[in-house]
Amino acid sequence: MRTDADHLPAVQQRELERIQRVLMEEFAEAISKATTPSRRNGKILKIILFGSYARNDWVDEPENGYQSDFDLLVVVNHEDLTDIAHYWYVAEDRILRDAEVARPVNIIVHSLDEVNQALKRGEYFWVDIARDGIILYELPCHPLATPMPLTPTNACEMASDYFAEWLPAIDRALSTASEQARKGTNERGWRKDAAFSLHQATERAYICFLLVRTLYFPRSHNIKFLRSLAEDSEPRLIEAWPRERRLDRRRFQLLKRAYVEARYSAAYEISVEELTAILDSVRSLRDVVEHVSRERLEAMRSSAGL
Numbered sequence: 401m402r403t404d405a406d407h408l409p410a411v412q413q414r415e416l417e418r419i420q421r422v423l424m425e426e427f428a429e430a431i432s433k434a435t436t437p438s439r440r441n442g443k444i445l446k447i448i449l450f451g452s453y454a455r456n457d458w459v460d461e462p463e464n465g466y467q468s469d470f471d472l473l474v475v476v477n478h479e480d481l482t483d484i485a486h487y488w489y490v491a492e493d494r495i496l497r498d499a500e501v502a503r504p505v506n507i508i509v510h511s512l513d514e515v516n517q518a519l520k521r522g523e524y525f526w527v528d529i530a531r532d533g534i535i536l537y538e539l540p541c542h543p544l545a546t547p548m549p550l551t552p553t554n555a556c557e558m559a560s561d562y563f564a565e566w567l568p569a570i571d572r573a574l575s576t577a578s579e580q581a582r583k584g585t586n587e588r589g590w591r592k593d594a595a596f597s598l599h600q601a602t603e604r605a606y607i608c609f610l611l612v613r614t615l616y617f618p619r620s621h622n623i624k625f626l627r628s629l630a631e632d633s634e635p636r637l638i639e640a641w642p643r644e645r646r647l648d649r650r651r652f653q654l655l656k657r658a659y660v661e662a663r664y665s666a667a668y669e670i671s672v673e674e675l676t677a678i679l680d681s682v683r684s685l686r687d688v689v690e691h692v693s694r695e696r697l698e699a700m701r702s703s704a705g706l
Contacts, residue, residue, distance in 0.1 A: 401544070402534045405449060407456050415501045416470065420447055420536055422498070423474065423507075426491035431481075438478045442487075445512055446475040446544075447537040450529045451632050460503070465643025469504040469628045473529060477542075479511040484619075506625045508618045512542055518616070522550035525616035550615075552704035559612045559700055563693050566608035570686050573601035577682070581675050588669070594679075595658035595670050599623060601682050602655060605689045606630045609637065612693040621659050624652075634692050640685035651678050 405413055427444055434440040451471035452458040458468035474488075481487055488509055495505050518526040527547040550558075577597035584590030606626035610617040613633050620626060631637045642648040654670060655678050661668040 401448075401530060402454075405453075405534050405536070408453060411502070412453070415503070416449065416536060418498065418500055419470065419472070419495055419505055422494050423447065423472075423488075423491050424537075426494065427487060430487045430490070436480070438480050441477075442481045443477045443539060444474060444537070445477055445539050445542045446473070446535060448473040448475070448529060448533040448535055450533040451629070454532050454534045462503075465649050467503055468632070469506050469625075471506050471629070471632070472508070472536075473515075473533070474507060474509045475512050475515055475542075476509060477512060479514065482509045482511060482514075484509065504624070504628070506628060508620075512544075516545035519545040519547045522548050522555070523615040524550075524555070525610075525614035528614070552700065553706065555615070556697070556700040556704045556706060558615055560697055562611035562615070563608065563697060566604055566611060567690060567693070570601050570604045570608060570689070573597050573604055574679075574682065574686060577601060577679060581672075581679055584675065585672060591670050591672070591675055592658075592662040592668055594675055595655065595668075596662040598675075598678055598682050599655055599658040599662070602626075602685060603659075605682070605685050609634065609689045609693060612696055623656050623659075636692055637685065637688055640681055640688055651681070654678070655682075 405416060408416075424444065427442070431439055431442040434442065449470065450473055452468045453470055459466050461467060476482060484492075488507060492505075492507060495501055515526060519530060527549065530544055530547050574597075577594045577600075580590050580594035580597055584592075584594050602623050603621060603626060606623065606629070607617045609630050610626070610633075613630075618625065618629070627637075627641065641652050651674060654674060657668065658670075662670075
């Protein structure tokens with residue numbers, strides 16, 4: 401695995417250095433308040449850049465609504481330390497609000513044991529990180545396991561099972577959202593319920609795709625994060641959510657906010673027109689996910705000789 405990001409422009413290298421500093425500072429602050437030995441003795445073992453900035457195929461067109469995210473894997477020494485709310489929320493918030501970080505940042509946190517077990521299972525997501533990732537920080541003497549590729553047959557069986565489970569889950573959420581939207585023509589409460597159900601359908605669509613393509617999805621309800629990971633693997637998913645117009649970007653943000661605000665905020669508003677447009681986009685996403693997933697499964701079956 402590489403240990404430098406010299407292929408990136410200087411401004412992006414400075415952003416990564418700043419992000420790393422914030423992660424280290426806030427983690428040190430969080431564990432200083434811990435009471436159990438596993439948490440009090442917590443350590444960041446590695447910070448790894450993965451995704452488009454590691455592969456050198458990022459997009460940086462914020463004026464058009466297209467800008468690749470920094471994707472970072474933080475590897476810690478104990479599973480207890482992977483809890484985002486306890487250990488990483490403040491760091492994420494600081495990074496989000498930092499004027500010197502000009503692009504979105506996604507962070508996933510796993511223990512070294514989790515990562516190494518996944519590598520030994522040959523899960524594609526982790527094998528890709530081991531192959532393409534860039535180590536920005538590490539403590540010595542904590543190596544990653546050697547990836548052990550899955551057999552084509554096992555990989556195909558796993559992906560097929562995921563697809564069989566998650567595609568119907570998308571459809572159930574879409575069916576619920578459609579019925580709620582119909583009832584919401586003259587009632588705001590039903591529209592809010594529909595917005596939350598559409599968020600769930602979108603989340604499930606990205607989970608379905610990521611599991612079929614990579615055999616992994618992050619523990620996150622942030623659909624912008626899930627969208628970034630999914631589109632990084634499959635550009636055809638972009639067509640479901642146009643970015644060129646401010647109106648289109650606003651609709652996605654409205655859907656993203658629905659996970660919390662549609663349930664708990666009296667101020668959350670969504671019109672019939674907005675709901676209809678978002679419903680169309682989520683249906684389009686569902687269809688693209690089905691198409692590219694079936695395409696992927698067919699290729700996997702062919703590779704496995706099934």
